[in-house]
Amino acid sequence: MGRFRERLRYVTSRTAVIGAGLAGLSCARVMRRAGHYVEVFEADRIIGGRMATMRIGLVPYDHGAQYLSGRSTRFRDFIQELTASGYVAPWTPQVKSGDGKEAATVPNWHVGVPGMSSIVRPLAESVRIHTGQAVHTISRDHKGWHIWFEDQSTVGPFAAVAICVPAPRAQLLLGPLEEMSDHLSRARMSPCWALMVRLDERILPDQDVYSDMSEVIRWIARNNTKPGRSTRGETVVVHAAPSWSRETEDADPEVVAEEMWGEVSHIFGLPPVRPSQMTAHLWKHGLVESSLGESFVFSTDDLVGVAGDWCLGRLAEHAFESGFSLGRAITQALD
Ligand SMILES: Cc1cc2nc3c(=O)[nH]c(=O)nc-3n(C[C@H](O)[C@H](O)[C@H](O)COP(=O)(O)OP(=O)(O)OC[C@H]3O[C@@H](n4cnc5c(N)ncnc54)[C@H](O)[C@@H]3O)c2cc1C
Incomplete structure (x- = not known):
């Protein structure tokens, strides 16, 4: 000793x-x-x-982790414990990936209620x-x-x-x-930009989650489709791809927000709508590249x-x- x-x-x-x-x-x-x-x-x-939920004004966004998926027995037990005490609920979004395919199976995901930080x-x-x-x-x-x-x-x-x-x-x-x-x-970690967008009307196509959409955009989720969130208008969380986040990590968040929203609009061919709220946040050590x-x-x-x-x-x-x-x-x- x-x-x-x-x-x-x-x-x-x-x-x-x-x-x-x-x-x-x-x-x-x-x-x-x-x-x-x-x-x-x-x-x-x-x-x-x-494991975060950011409020901008009165509007909450899960700008970090999006959902829980449990593989080990211990973590599945933890999710069950949280579900029983009302901190977590299942979320079964419609998911589409960048190759245009809808997910073959409905994901077995859980989210914090009323936000991911509840977990x-x-x-x-x-x-x-x-x-x-x-x-x-x-x-x-x-x-x-x-x-x-x-x-x-x-x-x-x-x-x-x-x-x-x-x-x-x-x-x-x-x-x-x-x-x-x-x-x-x-161990290596990479940055990740998260964009939080509020739209007064629903203008995104039907899916709730889009993944690997382009070299800039890795993830788009309609945050308000998670259980326990307000359904008025549309709140959207967008995550940038790790390589793009690394290239732009020193950029002004307002410029990054414009660029990311421009890319989302281009991907979906959206009309030129101005979001009523738009904020970019950098997770400096956001994602694990190699553990x-x-x-x-x-x-x-x-x-x-x-x-x-x-x-x-x-x-x-x-x-x-x-x-x-x-x-x-x-x-x-x-x-
Ligand atoms: C954009 C994004 C999306 C993600 N999506 C998912 C997902 O969908 N599903 C999933 O399972 N995982 C997801 N993850 C990963 C998940 O969020 C992390 O694996 C998990 O939250 C990491 O927890 P942690 O405690 O290891 O680290 P952290 O959550 O980073 O906690 C570390 C804490 O230490 C504090 N800290 C740092 N330095 C100091 C200091 N000097 N003194 C005191 N405190 C300090 C920080 O403020 C922080 O609160 C995502 C992550 C990001 C960034």
Whole structure:
């Protein structure tokens, strides 16, 4: 057993999670259920990360993850738990892909109700969450781990730290643990522009979802066809293709919004209608290009670990599984 860990056995079982996305909150729940005192630190003002719903005025848009699809038993059980408590409902949209074909099968998808951000809510229960706290670095002394924020304030000591943020950010936070940080460079993430559009009238063709439409547009969804959304007018979420998003990531969001809507209008041959609302948002580390191929990374000597979708794959399910497994590893190490 490492000397650092040996000393900590008698200090505290207070643990810290950095990042309140699906991975961080799934990790926090496992540790909380095992009896640890868990504190979560989130840079944003709200929790959920890419499991997000943005309100522009009164209009909600799911501008990050679009739906859940469960492959593992554990994630399917989680979806069932959410469905039973009303946080999630099935969505069976009409789907068409860029080659003009309608999907052969009706997808078995689930969405958060009233928005995708609802999905993380039950995970946040009985965990202490600090929002608006961007972590700058972590450091340790003989008492344990300390967390430093961008305003140079600090909290601690913690017996263990779970870093549950996108891979490039995790590398920065792991500063003192060079070997672990280098190991993460195998994972690659790409940016993704999300365009949110409000139309007073329905002008898109009949399908609810269109995928792989052009070199610019990867996804178009009629957000208002999801259960629990308002049906007045049309709210549309468009995602740009990763390569186009990378080429334009430094561009002005207003210019990007015009270009993306121009492309959608061209694809469908729409009349020149001006949307009543149109906003582009960049997910800087939005989509996983190549994952690490491991559920999580954890040092039992240092009691620091990392988790996120990028450890295992590119979906919400991977974030949930990765966070869960890291939470279990930390719990076992502290027992
Ligand atoms: C456009 C888009 C569409 C998608 N569509 C789907 C889909 O349809 N289905 C699906 O299953 N998945 C989809 N995904 C993927 C899914 O959203 C992710 O797999 C999942 O949400 C990742 O969760 P996470 O906890 O690993 O990371 P995140 O959700 O990114 O959470 C990380 C959290 O850490 C916080 N953070 C970062 N740095 C710091 C710091 N220094 N200090 C404190 N906090 C910090 C962030 O603010 C964030 O809240 C989509 C993603 C995007 C971007």
